[in-house]
Amino acid sequence: MPPAQAPTLAAPEETAGEDRRLAFRDAMARLAAAVTIVTTDGPGGRAGFAATAVCSVSDNPPTLIVCLNRGSSAYPAVKANQAVCVNVLSADHAELSRLFGGKTPVDERFAAATWSTSPTGCPRLEGALASFDCRIRSVADGNTHDVLFCEVEDIHSQTEGQALVYFDRGYKIV
Amino acid sequence: MPPAQAPTLAAPEETAGEDRRLAFRDAMARLAAAVTIVTTDGPGGRAGFAATAVCSVSDNPPTLIVCLNRGSSAYPAVKANQAVCVNVLSADHAELSRLFGGKTPVDERFAAATWSTSPTGCPRLEGALASFDCRIRSVADGNTHDVLFCEVEDIHSQTEGQALVYFDRGYKIV
Numbered sequence: 001m002p003p004a005q006a007p008t009l010a011a012p013e014e015t016a017g018e019d020r021r022l023a024f025r026d027a028m029a030r031l032a033a034a035v036t037i038v039t040t041d042g043p044g045g046r047a048g049f050a051a052t053a054v055c056s057v058s059d060n061p062p063t064l065i066v067c068l069n070r071g072s073s074a075y076p077a078v079k080a081n082q083a084v085c086v087n088v089l090s091a092d093h094a095e096l097s098r099l100f101g102g103k104t105p106v107d108e109r110f111a112a113a114t115w116s117t118s119p120t121g122c123p124r125l126e127g128a129l130a131s132f133d134c135r136i137r138s139v140a141d142g143n144t145h146d147v148l149f150c151e152v153e154d155i156h157s158q159t160e161g162q163a164l165v166y167f168d169r170g171y172k173i174v
Numbered sequence: 175m176p177p178a179q180a181p182t183l184a185a186p187e188e189t190a191g192e193d194r195r196l197a198f199r200d201a202m203a204r205l206a207a208a209v210t211i212v213t214t215d216g217p218g219g220r221a222g223f224a225a226t227a228v229c230s231v232s233d234n235p236p237t238l239i240v241c242l243n244r245g246s247s248a249y250p251a252v253k254a255n256q257a258v259c260v261n262v263l264s265a266d267h268a269e270l271s272r273l274f275g276g277k278t279p280v281d282e283r284f285a286a287a288t289w290s291t292s293p294t295g296c297p298r299l300e301g302a303l304a305s306f307d308c309r310i311r312s313v314a315d316g317n318t319h320d321v322l323f324c325e326v327e328d329i330h331s332q333t334e335g336q337a338l339v340y341f342d343r344g345y346k347i348v
Contacts, residue, residue, distance in 0.1 A: 058318040088201075
């Protein structure tokens with residue numbers, strides 16, 4: 001962090017903003033979350049990314065929210081395809097999550113697991129605890145992120161298996 | 175489930191819709207989530223509810239999403255107050271979560287724990303892993319739910335402690 005007396009590096013309000021972002025990230029590390037891989041395919045090409053900012057909105061119609069960083073490598077493909085498959089990771093998927101959360105090229109990411117094709121045409125992960133195949137129905141403005149309202153058109157789920165959870169900046173199993 | 179040949183009980187499309195909702199709920203049970211208690215206070219009165227549909231949207235400005243059922247007893251107070259405190263529960267808060275997720279009267283809910291008052295005037299839970307004090311900046315339509323975009327104005331967090339997680343329709347600890 002630059003010293004407060006270095007205005008050429010950061011104005012005081014910028015430093016305060018940066019401090020607030022760091023405090024927010026530290027506190028968010030205390031909010032445990034399931035790890036998912038969100039995939040897409042179609043006219044915009046195939047892509048996928050690891051996501052923890054996923055939650056249920058409504059069961060009527062069944063709808064999920066997915067928060068997507070506008071700077072993500074998957075962003076153009078998701079926007080073009082208007083469909084995603086949200087794959088909920090199981091306990092043995094930590095390495096796959098790392099691949100989909102890093103800088104690994106798309107083909108290498110997908111080569112690391114087995115996929116089928118969902119009704120919307122998106123890759124569905126074999127062995128996921130659950131997969132929600134969705135059409136994007138609307139998008140809300142989340143400043144740095146798009147908040148995708150995803151209507152669920154097809155569901156696969158397993159009744160057995162432990163979950164991969166991200167908490168305290170590390171993977172846990174429940 | 176009513177038999178398919180009983181149209182006086184449910185039209186086929188209604189049965190299909192109900193089947194889809196049940197499948198969605200079963201699959202959502204496989205998406206682990208941190209348990210939070212979301213509180214509010216102000217002109218609309220004090221209220222609070224247990225929530226798992228909470229996620230981070232952006233760190234610039236720090237913003238959370240909270241999905242709130244329009245039929246929730248806390249709904250009128252949240253709408254009137256336009257402020258919430260999102261308290262992330264620790265491993266020993268399962269009983270508190272049950273109180274805030276059931277039909278217990280408001281005063282009994284709050285009597286079961288110790289609270290301070292956040293800068294926006296909402297109850298902040300002592301011993302929470304993290305507390306995000308927020309103003310509601312906008313609301314998106316989630317059909318049965320309001321999707322609240324909550325800008326974080328004040329943060330408290332602990333670096334230690336295990337988390338309460340809801341998975342497979344039960345409480346787990348990570």
